[in-house]
Amino acid sequence: MLTTSVPDPSQKHRRREHGLMLALVSPALLVILALIVLPVGWLAWQSIYHDGFTLENYRRVFTEDVYWRSFALTFEISLAVTGIALLLGYPVAYLANSVPKGWSILILSLVVLPFWTSVLVRAYAWLVLLQRSGVINQLLRNLEWISEPLALVHNTFGTVVATVHILLPFMVLPLYATMQKIPNELMQAGASLGASPSLTFVRVFLPLSLPGVLAGCTMVFVLCLGFYITPELLGGGRTVMVSMLVSRNVELYNQFGAASAVAVVLLLSVLAIFVVVSRFISLDRALGQK
Amino acid sequence: MTAIRNFGFGCALVGAIALSGTAADAAEQITFVSQGGAYQQAQTVAILDPSAKKLGITINQDSIPDAWPAIKTQVGSGKPIWDVVDTPTGYCLRGGEQGLIEKLDFSKIPNAAAMPEAYRSLYSVSYEFYSSVLAFSQKTFPKDAPNSWADFWDVKKFPGRRALRNHPIATLEAALMADGVAPDKLYPLDVDRAFRKLEEIKPHITVWWTSGAQSAQLLNDGEVDMEMAWNGRVSAVAKEGAKVAFTYNQGILQSTSLCILKGAPNLATAVKFLNEAVDPVHQANLPLHIDYGPGNPKAFETNVIKPERAAQLPSEPANAAKQALMSYAWWSSPAGEAAEKRWASFMQK
Numbered sequence: 001m002l003t004t005s006v007p008d009p010s011q012k013h014r015r016r017e018h019g020l021m022l023a024l025v026s027p028a029l030l031v032i033l034a035l036i037v038l039p040v041g042w043l044a045w046q047s048i049y050h051d052g053f054t055l056e057n058y059r060r061v062f063t064e065d066v067y068w069r070s071f072a073l074t075f076e077i078s079l080a081v082t083g084i085a086l087l088l089g090y091p092v093a094y095l096a097n098s099v100p101k102g103w104s105i106l107i108l109s110l111v112v113l114p115f116w117t118s119v120l121v122r123a124y125a126w127l128v129l130l131q132r133s134g135v136i137n138q139l140l141r142n143l144e145w146i147s148e149p150l151a152l153v154h155n156t157f158g159t160v161v162a163t164v165h166i167l168l169p170f171m172v173l174p175l176y177a178t179m180q181k182i183p184n185e186l187m188q189a190g191a192s193l194g195a196s197p198s199l200t201f202v203r204v205f206l207p208l209s210l211p212g213v214l215a216g217c218t219m220v221f222v223l224c225l226g227f228y229i230t231p232e233l234l235g236g237g238r239t240v241m242v243s244m245l246v247s248r249n250v251e252l253y254n255q256f257g258a259a260s261a262v263a264v265v266l267l268l269s270v271l272a273i274f275v276v277v278s279r280f281i282s283l284d285r286a287l288g289q290k
Numbered sequence: 291m292t293a294i295r296n297f298g299f300g301c302a303l304v305g306a307i308a309l310s311g312t313a314a315d316a317a318e319q320i321t322f323v324s325q326g327g328a329y330q331q332a333q334t335v336a337i338l339d340p341s342a343k344k345l346g347i348t349i350n351q352d353s354i355p356d357a358w359p360a361i362k363t364q365v366g367s368g369k370p371i372w373d374v375v376d377t378p379t380g381y382c383l384r385g386g387e388q389g390l391i392e393k394l395d396f397s398k399i400p401n402a403a404a405m406p407e408a409y410r411s412l413y414s415v416s417y418e419f420y421s422s423v424l425a426f427s428q429k430t431f432p433k434d435a436p437n438s439w440a441d442f443w444d445v446k447k448f449p450g451r452r453a454l455r456n457h458p459i460a461t462l463e464a465a466l467m468a469d470g471v472a473p474d475k476l477y478p479l480d481v482d483r484a485f486r487k488l489e490e491i492k493p494h495i496t497v498w499w500t501s502g503a504q505s506a507q508l509l510n511d512g513e514v515d516m517e518m519a520w521n522g523r524v525s526a527v528a529k530e531g532a533k534v535a536f537t538y539n540q541g542i543l544q545s546t547s548l549c550i551l552k553g554a555p556n557l558a559t560a561v562k563f564l565n566e567a568v569d570p571v572h573q574a575n576l577p578l579h580i581d582y583g584p585g586n587p588k589a590f591e592t593n594v595i596k597p598e599r600a601a602q603l604p605s606e607p608a609n610a611a612k613q614a615l616m617s618y619a620w621w622s623s624p625a626g627e628a629a630e631k632r633w634a635s636f637m638q639k
Contacts, residue, residue: 132511133512151496233504237637238498
């Protein structure tokens with residue numbers, strides 16, 4: 001039995017290193033605390049306190065139909081957007097992963113390029129493409145494929161199209177990061193054992209890329225839950241997503257509490273999603289940070 | 291604490307010097323707040339500069355798109371900075387009820403006292419008018435254009451795509467007029483009847499617009515064939531060459547008003563300014579610079595506005611007579627607030 005009152009030198013060293021790390025990240029932590037944690041906390045506080053403690057704002061969120069319908073619609077749209085983004089993004093990431101370096105850089109820069117255009121401008125661009133007198137309807141009419149213009153925008157369809165476009169990079173990048181780490185030798189081993197390319201893909205590559213799929217889907221789904229500008233401009237007024245309820249409640253009740261209650265419920269559901277997902281994968285690993 | 295006391299002492303000292311010496315020279319001033327942009331510029335030329343000159347006061351300007359939250363915080367803090375605010379009339383009334391806006395003594399505001407009673411309230415005076423009108427594409431309707439809300443609701447006689455504002459204010463009024471209620475018999479609104487009528491047209495509405503810019507774009511791009519829109523937006527689109535027009539028939543006449551913040555720092559001067567700002571001549575100058583109608587109908591008797599220009603303005607007496615005058619008092623009543631809350635569930639059904 002050996003008890004030491006003197007700390008183990010290596011432990012001491014580690015503690016000093018931790019202290020140093022903490023000092024290094026503290027400016028960033030302070031910014032997050034001051035600009036995110038405090039304001040969000042203050043807003044959350046207002047949702048339960050207005051001239052005294054009250055649960056009225058939450059009673060409204062959980063009892064009035066309007067809120068349920070908006071939450072349901074928001075989750076439906078987010079699911080649709082996530083599914084479509086996955087179907088579109090997976091082949092792109094796969095291609096970027098399997099072509100020579102130069103090509104993959106080109107593909108990825110094309111994926112990231114739209115980031116440089118504002119969401120607002122892109123929403124209007126979709127309006128130009130999709131509306132009744134828009135490019136697509138004109139083209140189809142000139143080809144005489146349709147006689148009446150199609151209702152492509154001012155509805156849920158237009159919202160989903162534009163949202164997919166905006167969120168696609170958030171699907172492609174995590175997928176690509178995960179695919180990069182799948183050793184090529186595994187596919188060669190599969191082939192050498194006589195499996196066809198499609199079988200190696202299904203049995204080897206696809207399962208190994210699943211963490212990327214999950215990470216990409218989580219990113220897109222969660223970001224989509226909070227979308228505001230696209231449904232506002234392209235939804236035609238009928239597509240009322242949760243974020244629009246937040247802004248509507250500020251106007252309607254003239255106090256932040258009514259709006260922040262909606263935001264708190266949304267925030268908690270996002271946190272719940274993250275908790276569930278992180279039980280299956282480590283998100284930061286899938287995103288390629290480790 | 292000491293600093294504040296010293297500051298107070300300093301102020302008292304300066305005040306004493308001013309009083310003992312040149313009291314008349316101590317220029318009076320107010321802070322006036324409007325909504326910015328071309329609209330505030332037009333006012334500066336037409337109303338603010340001439341008023342400042344005539345009264346010998348300095349008018350400091352500020353602008354904010356939505357004054358309501360600022361009014362709440364400024365008065366709530368106990369030390370408002372602003373004196374006079376130009377804001378949608380509903381906010382003046384709501385502010386008055388909540389003790390944020392000064393009650394007006396109309397004996398000191400003769401210009402406003404001479405205005406029709408419907409154009410003022412205990413807390414506010416109409417400053418300018420705009421209208422929610424029925425606008426349509428002249429391409430779709432070269433002749434026999436829709437001319438009433440009943441026509442707008444008649445999808446057989448007037449086929450085409452339609453848009454309404456995604457807001458109950460003015461939309462419920464239009465629905466009731468479509469259902470046969472006379473423009474001067476609207477209030478108190480029969481909310482149930484209005485929503486029933488709206489259910490009827492709902493499947494035929496392509497877009498429920500949220501911003502004025504959006505309503506203009508819809509009309510300009512031919513995305514809809516008819517819609518409710520603000521007269522200034524429609525005339526702006528028409529000026530740019532789009533084949534669009536509108537009718538004042540059954541338009542809903544809306545206004546922004548001037549009101550004074552409770553405990554305004556320059557209350558007495560603010561009241562003087564309020565009177566001057568609704569002076570018929572200044573008011574008549576406003577529509578020479580922007581597509582809004584004067585808040586004071588006497589402006590049309592000044593000969594400043596040419597008859598052909600007057601005919602384009604929403605508050606010109608003949609045009610006003612065709613329209614419904616919005617009752618902000620009803621919209622800020624509990625029934626009005628309930629109707630506003632009901633809108634969301636109507637939209638999502």
